[in-house]
Amino acid sequence: MRAMNSLLEATGTTIFTVMSALAVQHGAINLGQGFPDEDGPDAVVAAAAAALSDASLGPTRNQYPPLTGVPVLREAVAAANRRFYGLEIDPTSEVVVTSGATEALTACLMALLNPGDEVVLLEPTYDIYVPVVKLLGAVPKLVRLEPPGWDLPRAALAAAFTPRTKLLLLNSPMNPTGKVFGVEDLDFIADLCVRHDIYAVCDEVYEHLVFDGAAHIPLMTRPGMRERCARIGSAGKTFSLTGWKVGYVSAPRAMAAVIAKAHQNLTFTTPPHLQRAVAVGLAQHDDYFAAIGARLAAKRTRLASGLADVGFVPLQTRGSYFVTADFSGLGFDGDDAAFCRFMVERAGVAAIPVSAFYAGEAAPRDYVRFAFCKQDALLDAAIERLARHFAPRRLTRSAQTA
Numbered sequence: 001m002r003a004m005n006s007l008l009e010a011t012g013t014t015i016f017t018v019m020s021a022l023a024v025q026h027g028a029i030n031l032g033q034g035f036p037d038e039d040g041p042d043a044v045v046a047a048a049a050a051a052l053s054d055a056s057l058g059p060t061r062n063q064y065p066p067l068t069g070v071p072v073l074r075e076a077v078a079a080a081n082r083r084f085y086g087l088e089i090d091p092t093s094e095v096v097v098t099s100g101a102t103e104a105l106t107a108c109l110m111a112l113l114n115p116g117d118e119v120v121l122l123e124p125t126y127d128i129y130v131p132v133v134k135l136l137g138a139v140p141k142l143v144r145l146e147p148p149g150w151d152l153p154r155a156a157l158a159a160a161f162t163p164r165t166k167l168l169l170l171n172s173p174m175n176p177t178g179k180v181f182g183v184e185d186l187d188f189i190a191d192l193c194v195r196h197d198i199y200a201v202c203d204e205v206y207e208h209l210v211f212d213g214a215a216h217i218p219l220m221t222r223p224g225m226r227e228r229c230a231r232i233g234s235a236g237k238t239f240s241l242t243g244w245k246v247g248y249v250s251a252p253r254a255m256a257a258v259i260a261k262a263h264q265n266l267t268f269t270t271p272p273h274l275q276r277a278v279a280v281g282l283a284q285h286d287d288y289f290a291a292i293g294a295r296l297a298a299k300r301t302r303l304a305s306g307l308a309d310v311g312f313v314p315l316q317t318r319g320s321y322f323v324t325a326d327f328s329g330l331g332f333d334g335d336d337a338a339f340c341r342f343m344v345e346r347a348g349v350a351a352i353p354v355s356a357f358y359a360g361e362a363a364p365r366d367y368v369r370f371a372f373c374k375q376d377a378l379l380d381a382a383i384e385r386l387a388r389h390f391a392p393r394r395l396t397r398s399a400q401t402a
Helices: 006-010 016-025 041-055 071-085 101-112 130-137 155-160 181-194 253-266 272-282 286-310 336-348 374-399
Strands: 097-100 118-123 141-145 167-169 197-205 229-234 247-251 322-326 365-373
Touching: 006 101, 006 130, 006 197, 016 336, 041 272, 071 097, 071 101, 071 229, 071 247, 097 101, 101 130, 101 167, 101 197, 101 229, 101 247, 118 130, 118 155, 118 286, 141 155, 167 181, 181 197, 229 253, 247 253, 253 374, 286 322, 286 374, 336 365, 336 374
Parallel strands: 118 141, 118 167, 167 197, 197 229
Antiparallel strands: 097 247, 229 247, 322 365
């Protein structure tokens, strides 16, 4: 038989699927894949159920919705842009609703890239970024942020831009680092984009999941970026409804039109009852959005403190669902992938090796990512399992070196 797509054939099963399957196999607590273990807001879930049979929506309420999204959700996305960031977005021509943020990202890259174009990405990157860029025939240019501080390497970033650079892909709040880019870094990035006349695609799915006084600032709000930036949001992350797979892109009119054509060739539409429910969610009171960060900050602190007691060194995280921790002090003889397999098999807790977020060589091998978007009892149970396995080993080593 003839060869199939060589890139996809060479791509392994996503690490999140692998670790989740191992968690099930070994009865482990899954702190690997980033999904909450409780439902989203009652009002939003109820709105989805009601929309399925709401006669006032007409007999076609469950048929194909408009390609770019039902009007009520596009209007809600535009209103949220204005409400939270002062961005004026035209709901009729500058919003595209997608089947999740992953599809949104793919549609944006399809719309903007031609074969041979270069894409600047900050590493560690979410695991689909580089494969999608390569599938489109474009060339990833990786700029690495280093732990533990994950500072933006400005000289290296500037050096990555060439006459062939077409696009920069920015993730903030950043997965897996938990970094929230501040205004000085964003303005440096914006200046590079303007000077080199390139586009930016911004993965902002954790936009409301920030804490410790951090504020999410869209790159689109910075000088010169309104007309060259696509901004991606996620109902799944904002409303703890990851299985709904509802995303949305805000982009200038000309860009949104081509993104919509890519969306047409990927999924075409997104379930209309879920779209209508997400519109209800985006209209919720400010208290809801403020509470998301406060609730997650408490969970982050709960898990990070427990990990520190066990012997991990948690790194600072100011946004997202995740905390990255250094396990080198536990004395494990192996890399992060081996450690995660060991941890799920022996300690009964699943996490993600941070090297999975690197496409370049010589990735850090002493860090793992834990998801803290779980019920407190589950986080406590995970810490108890880790302590039961690792704490006695630490005490034994301490006694031997005393």
